[in-house]
Amino acid sequence: MAVILHPNETIFNDFCKKSTTCEVLKYNTCLGSPLPYTHTSLILAEDSETQEEAFEKLAMWSGLRNAPRCWAVIQPLLCAVYMPKCENGKVELPSQHLCQATRNPCSIVERERGWPNFLKCENKEQFPKGCQNEVQKLKFNTSGQCEAPLVKTDIQASWYKDVEGCGIQCDNPLFTEDEHSDMHKLEHHHHHH
Structure with missing residues (x-):
């Protein structure tokens, strides 16, 4: 059949x-x-x-x-x-x-x-x-x-190790928030003079 x-x-x-x-x-x-x-x-x-x-x-x-x-x-x-x-x-x-x-x-x-x-x-x-x-x-x-401190990014060059799609933030994690704002203040300071 x-x-x-x-x-x-x-x-x-x-x-x-x-x-x-x-x-x-x-x-x-x-x-x-x-x-x-x-x-x-x-x-x-x-x-x-x-x-x-x-x-x-x-x-x-x-x-x-x-x-x-x-x-x-x-x-x-x-x-x-x-x-x-x-x-x-x-x-x-x-x-x-x-x-x-x-x-x-x-x-x-x-x-x-x-x-x-x-x-x-x-x-x-x-x-x-x-x-x-x-x-x-x-x-x-x-x-x-992306798990902190990593952030989402499509830029392959900035992917962290094998974590495709995630990169380190541009803010340098070695500086505290305060240091960041101090630096900004300094910059502004310079601009005014």
């Missing part, structure tokens, strides 16, 4: 999904973004046994809000791994593209703690090429904050 594929089904659908048991999603948002599905699986997040644990891990990763350019690209990856869509006993795998997009902007992760194995792009079974993922369609709040 011939296999009839529905137009919207691609032949490679199979390696874009992984068989597992789906469970009802306990949270309807991931990192603040509403999820358009009702079931998930923890099979991809190897550091979490329960959804509560996955939620805690996501909270830990949220520290990357302070590296705005990283935060913008890592949210979909984290949600695709920690709270993926699961349907009919199959969980959607995050695409290779979703993984690769985080490597440069999030180089701080590599330096500070290293990526866990299940978030390494070399892991082709976890991150197959050419797959579409439901999470990629979500709108994330991509505005991260």
